[in-house]
Amino acid sequence: MTPTQLQTKLVWEKNAFDRYHRMIEKIPLFHRQIAKIVVDKKAVQNAIERGASQVEEKDIVQAFFSEVPISFYSLMVRLLDEVGFNYKEYEPK
Numbered sequence: 745m746t747p748t749q750l751q752t753k754l755v756w757e758k759n760a761f762d763r764y765h766r767m768i769e770k771i772p773l774f775h776r777q778i779a780k781i782v783v784d785k786k787a788v789q790n791a792i793e794r795g796a797s798q799v800e801e802k803d804i805v806q807a808f809f810s811e812v813p814i815s816f817y818s819l820m821v822r823l824l825d826e827v828g829f830n831y832k833e834y835e836p837k
Contacts, residue, residue: 754788760801763827770823775816782811807835 771779786807791799812820824831
């Protein structure tokens with residue numbers, strides 16, 4: 745099975761999915777669509793690499809940290825906190 749086929753079979757954990765979409769809605773409109781595209785893809789890839797059957801909070805948070813440019817770091821952390829993601833354990837050192 746290819747990663748694309750796996751992606752269509754993976755489900756997202758509901759609470760994490762809801763928080764993720766609330767966060768996407770808070771991202772400035774100009775950046776929202778690109779953030780959604782890259783984070784969606786990377787979160788699924790993270791879950792696949794873990795051998796998981798669903799996308800979880802850690803996959804989403806790690807996707808934000810790896811895919812969002814450092815110039816948006818403070819905004820991203822503020823939004824992660826606002827929507828209730830426990831991001832601190834995944835924050836790059």
